[in-house]
Amino acid sequence: MIRNPIPWPNGARCACAITFDVDADSLIHIARPADSHRRLYPISMGRYGPNAGVPRILETYRRLGLKQSFFMPGWVMETYPDTVEAILKDGHEIGLHGYLHEDPAEMSDAEQTCWFERALEVHKGATGQTPRGYRAPVYNVTPKVIDLAIAHGLTYDSSMMADDLPYVLSAAKGDLIEVPVHWGSDDWPPFAHYAEIGYMMPVMSPAQGLEASFAEFEAQYEAGGLWVGIWHPFLTGRLARWRVVERWLETVLSRPDVWFAPLEDIAAHVRQQRDSGAWTPHVEPAAPYPSAVFQGVSR
Secondary structure, X not given: OOOOOOOOHHHOOEEEEXXXXXXXXXXXXXXXXXXXXXXXXXXXXXXXXXXXXXXXXXXXXXXXXXXXXXXXXXXXXXXXXXXXXXXXXXXXXXXXXXXXXXXXXXXXXXXXXXXXXXXXXXHHHHHOOOOOEEOOHHHOOOHHHHHHHHHOOOOEEOOOOOOOOOEEEEEOOEEEEEOOOOHHHXXXXXXXXXXXXXXXXXXXXXXXXXXXXXXXXXXXHHHOOEEXXXXXXXXXXXXXXXXXXXXXXXXXXXXXXXXXXXXXXXXXXXXXXXXXXXXXXXXXXXXOOOOOOOOOOOO
């Protein structure tokens, strides 16, 4: 089912990571900058993540012995330093996720550079090191952002969807390991109900909403692949949903051949396998269409 399976560490059949995008209330501030300060309902919904969701998630990880990945916008790191400290104290990874959850695809190259480097400086100040990974807000990574990530010493991206397994993003001045994502394992479609930013999904029950993510895991496990959950603490971190996740994790972790790891470790393993010649990954150009392919074409 997977044409080029990778050897996972210690004979594991499948690699897995739960990745949480800790957006908090950045979403309302980027969507409604003129009056977001007085929109208390969406602010409070976002604040649930740092206040209740992240502590609950970290408690489960401690109990089960898991180290995983979190992605945080720079503004969120500045606004919720205790959350940053708690994540780092437990040994988890924090990756770059923009500054205020801004969409790089809607910006000029100069604007992308400004916001990327602003977020990077916040991250370095909060963690004491350069992040290893990047995930674009709303997955909208651009060739410019890939170039910036390479130039600033990041090692992987997790925004794209071109394969089941990690692959290489090749650019003029280097490369990144792409740890791919997909909407099938994202909690936004089943749980996001957020009129102020244009999402009004029919909210599913906890079991129904998480069923797609769990089905994606089973397919990857059977095929010897990679499963990445892309979740949000103010959505999946809510009590009833997290109870479902806890029970699922307990079941999955009873299997001896499942490797849960932060994305930085998965990316490092892929790079080591590539560099040693033990495995040859799929290679994608970071800019497959360097100019506007359909510029000037009318319907």
